[in-house]
Amino acid sequence: MFKHLSLILFALFISSSMHMLYAQNSKSNNLKQEFANPPMKAWPKTYWWWINGNIDTIRIKEEINSMKKAGLSGFDIFEIGVPNRGPEDSKVPAGEITFMEDDFLRAVKIALDEAKKLEMEVGLNMASSWNAGGTWITPEYAAKSIYFSKINFNKKGVKLPFPKLVRTMEKGKIILEEDQQEINIKRNKQGKPVYYKEIAVLAVPKNCTSKKETVEKVIDITAFFDPKTERLNWEAPRGEYEIYRYVCANSGENLKLPSKNSHGPIIDHFDADATAFHFNYIINKLKTILGNDFSNSSLKSLYLASYEALGNVWTELLPQKFKSLNGYEINKYLPVLFNDRDLEGPFPENIKRDFQYTLSELMIDNFYRKAKEISNAHGLKINSESGGPGFPLHNVPVEPLKSLGVMDLPRGEYWINHTRMNDEGIDILRVVKEVSSASHIYGNGVVEEEAFTSFQHWQEGPYEMKPMGDRAFCEGMNRVVVHGSTHNPRGSGNPGWVYHAGTHYNDKRVWWPKVKPFNQYLSRISNVLQKTDFKADVLYFYGSAVPNFAGSKNSRFYAGPGYDYEVVNSEILMKTTVVDGQLILPTGAKFKVLALAPEQEMMPEILLKLKQLAKMGAKIISEKPKSVIKRKAILSPKAINSEIDALWVDLSNTTSTALTIKNKVFSGISVDQLLKLMDVSPDFSYADDTFNVLDYIHYSKKDSDYYFVRNTTDKWVSRNCTFRQKDKIPEIWDPVTGNINSVSIYENTENGIRLPLTLPPYGSAFIVLSKGNSKASYSSISSHEQDPPILKYSKEGTLIMTQGDFNTKVGEKNIDISNRIKEQSLVGAWELFFPKVQDAPERIVLPDLIPWSESDVEGIKYFSGTAKYVKTFPYEINSSTADNQRIFLDLGDLTNVGEVWLNGQNLGITWTKPFRFDVTQVLKAGENLLEIEVSNTWSNRLKGDAVTGKNFTNTNIKATSINGLNKIKVPWKDVPLLSSGLKGPVKLIFMNTIK
Numbered sequence: 001m002f003k004h005l006s007l008i009l010f011a012l013f014i015s016s017s018m019h020m021l022y023a024q025n026s027k028s029n030n031l032k033q034e035f036a037n038p039p040m041k042a043w044p045k046t047y048w049w050w051i052n053g054n055i056d057t058i059r060i061k062e063e064i065n066s067m068k069k070a071g072l073s074g075f076d077i078f079e080i081g082v083p084n085r086g087p088e089d090s091k092v093p094a095g096e097i098t099f100m101e102d103d104f105l106r107a108v109k110i111a112l113d114e115a116k117k118l119e120m121e122v123g124l125n126m127a128s129s130w131n132a133g134g135t136w137i138t139p140e141y142a143a144k145s146i147y148f149s150k151i152n153f154n155k156k157g158v159k160l161p162f163p164k165l166v167r168t169m170e171k172g173k174i175i176l177e178e179d180q181q182e183i184n185i186k187r188n189k190q191g192k193p194v195y196y197k198e199i200a201v202l203a204v205p206k207n208c209t210s211k212k213e214t215v216e217k218v219i220d221i222t223a224f225f226d227p228k229t230e231r232l233n234w235e236a237p238r239g240e241y242e243i244y245r246y247v248c249a250n251s252g253e254n255l256k257l258p259s260k261n262s263h264g265p266i267i268d269h270f271d272a273d274a275t276a277f278h279f280n281y282i283i284n285k286l287k288t289i290l291g292n293d294f295s296n297s298s299l300k301s302l303y304l305a306s307y308e309a310l311g312n313v314w315t316e317l318l319p320q321k322f323k324s325l326n327g328y329e330i331n332k333y334l335p336v337l338f339n340d341r342d343l344e345g346p347f348p349e350n351i352k353r354d355f356q357y358t359l360s361e362l363m364i365d366n367f368y369r370k371a372k373e374i375s376n377a378h379g380l381k382i383n384s385e386s387g388g389p390g391f392p393l394h395n396v397p398v399e400p401l402k403s404l405g406v407m408d409l410p411r412g413e414y415w416i417n418h419t420r421m422n423d424e425g426i427d428i429l430r431v432v433k434e435v436s437s438a439s440h441i442y443g444n445g446v447v448e449e450e451a452f453t454s455f456q457h458w459q460e461g462p463y464e465m466k467p468m469g470d471r472a473f474c475e476g477m478n479r480v481v482v483h484g485s486t487h488n489p490r491g492s493g494n495p496g497w498v499y500h501a502g503t504h505y506n507d508k509r510v511w512w513p514k515v516k517p518f519n520q521y522l523s524r525i526s527n528v529l530q531k532t533d534f535k536a537d538v539l540y541f542y543g544s545a546v547p548n549f550a551g552s553k554n555s556r557f558y559a560g561p562g563y564d565y566e567v568v569n570s571e572i573l574m575k576t577t578v579v580d581g582q583l584i585l586p587t588g589a590k591f592k593v594l595a596l597a598p599e600q601e602m603m604p605e606i607l608l609k610l611k612q613l614a615k616m617g618a619k620i621i622s623e624k625p626k627s628v629i630k631r632k633a634i635l636s637p638k639a640i641n642s643e644i645d646a647l648w649v650d651l652s653n654t655t656s657t658a659l660t661i662k663n664k665v666f667s668g669i670s671v672d673q674l675l676k677l678m679d680v681s682p683d684f685s686y687a688d689d690t691f692n693v694l695d696y697i698h699y700s701k702k703d704s705d706y707y708f709v710r711n712t713t714d715k716w717v718s719r720n721c722t723f724r725q726k727d728k729i730p731e732i733w734d735p736v737t738g739n740i741n742s743v744s745i746y747e748n749t750e751n752g753i754r755l756p757l758t759l760p761p762y763g764s765a766f767i768v769l770s771k772g773n774s775k776a777s778y779s780s781i782s783s784h785e786q787d788p789p790i791l792k793y794s795k796e797g798t799l800i801m802t803q804g805d806f807n808t809k810v811g812e813k814n815i816d817i818s819n820r821i822k823e824q825s826l827v828g829a830w831e832l833f834f835p836k837v838q839d840a841p842e843r844i845v846l847p848d849l850i851p852w853s854e855s856d857v858e859g860i861k862y863f864s865g866t867a868k869y870v871k872t873f874p875y876e877i878n879s880s881t882a883d884n885q886r887i888f889l890d891l892g893d894l895t896n897v898g899e900v901w902l903n904g905q906n907l908g909i910t911w912t913k914p915f916r917f918d919v920t921q922v923l924k925a926g927e928n929l930l931e932i933e934v935s936n937t938w939s940n941r942l943k944g945d946a947v948t949g950k951n952f953t954n955t956n957i958k959a960t961s962i963n964g965l966n967k968i969k970v971p972w973k974d975v976p977l978l979s980s981g982l983k984g985p986v987k988l989i990f991m992n993t994i995k
Contacts, residue, residue: 044522046481048486049080049498052091052259057107062507063488066506067485070512076125076303079097082956098259098261105289112289112298125304133265139194144195145251146248147164147165148334149161156235159230183250184252201232202220206242211344215351251313270318301383306388307390308394322358368386385450387547392428400438401437402569404439414451414452414468415452416464426556433551434550436476436477441569448481449472450483451468451472453501454503455961457939459961463912477526480526486502487506495508518911521736529697529706535698538675539585540596541597543597544599576609592675594621599625604639607639607644614647622648625644628640648664652669684709684722686721693713704768716758716760717763731743731770732765732767734766735764743767744778747779756789761913779811800991803819821991826871831870832844832845852980863941864942865936867934868933874927877925885992886993887923890989892984896934899932900930901931905922934981939960
């Protein structure tokens with residue numbers, strides 16, 4: 001089929017009328033050429049933990065070379081400490097290395113030089129652990145908070161006490177308690193903080209009970225206060241008052257988990273001068289090893305980890321910024337913002353919203369945007385989990401889409417078998433859709449993900465990681481940053497020291513020498529998604545709240561089976577226009593429907609924008625808000641509640657009339673209902689798509705469409721799938737093997753191209769549809785079963801992997817196929833060889849295949865490593881292969897990774913189901929020699945040492961989470977043994993192809 005397609009394309013090329021069509025397909029052809037072995041930009045990178053001040057420069061070089069050999073394109077150096085919790089013998093010994101000092105910089109130089117030799121790219125985290133900060137941060141640049149004292153006013157000239165610097169959190173409020181210990185920050189001889197600034201002095205009449213009353217009656221008496229003498233010279237009106245004195249001082253917030261010598265305060269993330277001081281300090285340090293020009297170095301990016309500061313924040317310029325953004329002073333609202341425990345009622349005049357918005361703008365402009373400006377000025381990119389994982393998990397006071405959009409390389413995160421569910425059942429630890437949407441709507445192009453984070457130490461292999469990665473790809477990830485690889489000095493043993501979270505992606509891993517095909521798998525998918533454009537039908541506005549969060553795909557919003565969506569924020573929505581009924585973003589992306597998150601109150605700007613978009617012909621769906629938010633901002637447009645009534649129409653009982661109604665916003669109708677009325681069928685559909693058996697994401701470039709589809713189950717799945725495309729030729733791109741195969745069974749239907757698609761357990765594939773004139777060999781295949789048989793498309797033809805009788809169609813002609821499959825089990829004993837590294841026997845004969853963990857031999861039961869199975873088996877000469885027959889070696893089941901040789905020929909590494917190889921050309925008549933190496937994980941040996949008292953392992957991890965008990969730490973002696981080794985049954989499978 002490929003040869004036929006090439007002739008067609010050549011004919012089109014020489015035809016002047018079709019010259020442009022050929023040019024448009026060049027991008028697709030480039031992707032096809034790169035699919036087998038993608039460029040290094042698409043390969044994964046990893047966090048490289050340098051822990052607790054321990055660095056071994058010899059091991060640095062060894063580890064970098066092992067990363068390159070394994071298929072990693074680079075790493076982010078992340079110097080960090082270790083948790084203080086746990087017994088002493090579970091901690092990594094403290095080294096003497098100090099972050100950004102000479103010894104650390106020398107090690108960085110060695111790492112950068114070695115990476116450059118290997119053409120790898122390096123990033124550097126901007127602190128010892130997180131948040132941003134370090135030993136060099138002086139009080140004026142350190143994080144700040146707001147504090148207050150309160151006294152009863154009794155006379156003019158009263159001395160106002162300096163606030164106690166305490167921080168107790170309760171639902172975001174400061175609570176002053178007399179017996180609470182003050183924070184530990186630098187103080188002067190008078191006992192006051194080295195850094196502090198007066199904010200305001202306010203008088204509040206006693207017995208104010210509501211927020212509204214407090215704001216109405218509060219008196220700003222700052223002008224009557226003398227900071228030098230601390231006396232208040234105020235002539236009070238009649239009545240009793242409480243006097244509040246507010247100051248800004250350091251919060252005492254320090255780095256979360258620094259190494260021994262690297263403790264220090266975090267910076268004021270809302271102050272541009274603090275950001276510049278921090279970045280310039282580190283950049284000037286780097287200049288001592290790299291010179292002034294970083295362009296010749298392998299250092300390409302600077303990394304800002306997630307923001308996880310606690311407590312209320314303040315910064316010196318906040319009042320000024322607040323007024324410029326909102327048009328009024330903040331001072332009189334301080335009591336209700338920071339001392340409202342005893343005050344009733346809602347926040348008046350949306351002060352809380354305006355305050356959060358101010359913090360967001362301050363952080364985005366003065367931290368993220370400033371960081372990018374400085375980094376870019378030195379030829380470096382900036383990347384960050386900016387704004388995440390934020391609300392509702394962490395106290396990140398920013399609008400996340402906007403903050404992520406500032407980044408050159410926005411980054412999110414996801415975990416293996418570890419969740420943090422909110423009350424709505426949304427995993428707030430999973431931040432993928434939010435990052436991909438930000439990257440798309442701001443045109444960044446890259447969607448990095450801190451990937452495969454885990455507390456399940458040494459429990460998983462690539463197959464266990466794959467479903468999490470595929471789910472992230474279906475949410476928009478296009479660059480994998482594995483969390484993570486820990487640096488291990490010589491003498492640390494196996495499995496060695498590790499950071500307390502992560503999948504331990506380093507050369508201490510048992511299966512590490514065989515991990516490259518998994519990394520290649522990730523790179524194939526990443527490369528296609530990096531070089532194509534995301535396609536969706538629906539634009540979803542996630543509301544104007546700050547902070548906010550998008551949630552995982554199909555959680556906060558669901559467009560309906562077979563429809564996908566993009567998340568958009570206020571900034572981009574305000575720049576959206578409409579052409580021919582389609583919503584157009586500044587990037588050029590097009591959408592058919594706009595859906596809004598339900599909000600009780602609506603910003604006037606958004607209401608007026610909706611009115612404009614509806615008038616231009618946009619189709620908009622939203623629950624009807626109750627009112628327009630009344631804003632005090634000077635520049636805020638005016639809108640009134642009656643405009644909501646005029647704009648909205650309820651279609652609950654008249655959904656069929658939707659297309660006849662113009663200039664309105666619809667409620668009472670679902671997104672998929674409206675799309676179907678618009679004659680927009682699902683982009684991807686199959687019979688039981690409401691059960692999410694298959695998940696997908698759609699990208700396109702020029703005239704080619706790329707659907708990445710994943711099997712969400714641990715069973716084989718075969719479905720007749722329809723892709724909303726017309727007059728295109730489908731191919732299956734297999735990211736596990738790199739093979740590209742034509743699809744021989746498909747038909748054009750009213751709703752698109754329909755074809756039978758088979759995926760193995762947790763399998764995935766690209767279905768690529770490109771312009772062309774080739775015709776399918778068959779239009780369909782069916783049997784008495786509801787779903788099509790298990791199929792495999794290959795260059796030799798299509799294999800029906802289900803035995804039975806089937807009916808195929810060629811045009812209007814029916815052709816019956818009686819499909820038979822032959823199997824030959826490799827019965828009898830196996831030799832099993834173990835390395836001389838633990839107490840397993842050097843050689844054992846197995847009468848039958850059983851998992852190592854079920855062996856009666858202790859050394860095998862607890863073995864962790866790579867062992868080799870050897871077997872000879874006959875293949876009789878009268879079993880020679882027919883012309884249309886293929887022979888597969890099926891290994892059944894194995895854990896975790898296998899590598900296979902048949903008759904001395906390396907068949908390759910297998911890491912995911914089905915563990916199967918085509919041996920048609922390798923199998924020979926007579927005796928055949930089969931050799932299989934299988935690698936497991938360290939878990940069983942760690943358990944064995946804990947049970948027997950032996951010392952084949954050494955690590956700082958004394959307990960682990962296990963699947964099913966994800967938030968419970970289990971000591972190694974109690975961890976269940978993991979099924980390991982080759983479990984079979986091993987057999988030859990003989991199948992016929994159909995052309």
